[in-house]
Amino acid sequence: MSAIHERRERERAHRHQLIVTAARELAEAEGWDAVTTRRLADRVEYSQPVLYSHFNGKDAIVSAVALDGFSELGAHLRRAREAAPGRGEALRAVCNAYLEFATGRPALYQAMFVLPTDLKFASTETPPPLRTAFDEFVSCFRPDNDRRELFAEVVWSALHGMAVLSDSGRIPPAGQEERLDFLISRISDTHSGPTTP
Incomplete structure (x- = not known):
């Protein structure tokens, strides 16, 4: 595996965990109804398509x-x-x-x-x-x-x-x-x- 590929995988894993952590924090603060892809995208400062590249809903x-x-x-x-x-x-x-x-x-x-x-x-x-x-x-x-x-x-x-x-x-x-x-x-x-x- 190349160094570039390894770096991309680490970045992807980091984004994945960032989204999970943001979802959890939002749910604990406001309940699961408040957890939407739009709110998460705003919270983690990624576009909704980036969110969908990690999670299918x-x-x-x-x-x-x-x-x-x-x-x-x-x-x-x-x-x-x-x-x-x-x-x-x-x-x-x-x-x-x-x-x-x-x-x-x-x-x-x-x-x-x-x-x-x-x-x-x-x-x-x-x-x-x-x-x-x-x-x-x-x-x-x-x-x-x-x-x-x-x-x-x-x-x-x-x-x-x-x-x-x-x-x-x-x-x-x-x-x-x-x-x-x-x-x-x-x-x-x-x-x-x-x-x-």
Whole structure:
């Protein structure tokens, strides 16, 4: 690869990240309805055709923001899990970190889990940052638990419900610790194998 080609690739990657960062900042400040190609073009000082050379519309921009978000979420969950004193405490630490992430970055969380994107979940085409974030939940369960991925899915689903319902005011935020205690105690009481009569 020539030096000129490498420089162009770096410049393209820089423009790409600039657009993603601008979209995210605008969404956090004013909501996703405010994120339009015209507003983004003005904000990053590029023409709309330059934006379209990077992204094929708003859904593609949301997908790029979401992918960045999953990288951040995975790192955030890993730090929480590694700081926990033991496996039992790791699940609570990861759950708290997840809810903290969702609450602290509402527009980013919407891009990751609510708005339409082309990201594939639970498939061979799942991008590595999504799998890495999910694996932080899986790692909270014992390796000999042959249903640990199922447990991780159930915990993640419950946390997502808590985050979205709390954010929309449909459940009171004040009950979050009690809901978390209930979830963790029920999952912890579940045996790893199938029950026998």
